[in-house]
Amino acid sequence: MTVLRSSTPKARKAHACSICTEPIEAGTVYHCQAVVGDDCVYSWRTHTHCRLLAKAAWDADYCDPWEHTQSAEDVNEWLRRDCIEEQARAVAGDAGVAVWRAVQP
Numbered sequence: 001m002t003v004l005r006s007s008t009p010k011a012r013k014a015h016a017c018s019i020c021t022e023p024i025e026a027g028t029v030y031h032c033q034a035v036v037g038d039d040c041v042y043s044w045r046t047h048t049h050c051r052l053l054a055k056a057a058w059d060a061d062y063c064d065p066w067e068h069t070q071s072a073e074d075v076n077e078w079l080r081r082d083c084i085e086e087q088a089r090a091v092a093g094d095a096g097v098a099v100w101r102a103v104q105p
């Protein structure tokens with residue numbers, strides 16, 4: 001997997017966040033990466049708070065150690081298993097806590 005381009009554009013239309021699947025509303029600044037996968041190029045679009053959570057999950061080694069990639073499932077696993085509410089708030093504020101709450105069993 002290779003990241004071709006990384007940017008923080010303002011959404012012209014609504015997109016689904018690649019991590020929490022909630023909409024990124026038009027007019028919101030979000031994080032976008034163009035990624036070359038196994039057999040395609042795709043966009044990885046996330047809320048800025050979801051990207052902060054993903055980075056914290058990465059730092060906690062929630063990623064694929066062989067491919068050195070990270071999926072939404074890796075982030076969700078970290079949120080369920082290792083992250084507590086206070087940490088989600090410290091990393092990504094109230095929006096981070098909302099994502100954390102959404103994945104708790």
Ligand SMILES: [Zn+2]
Nearest residue numbers: 017020047050
């Ligand atoms: Zn999100």
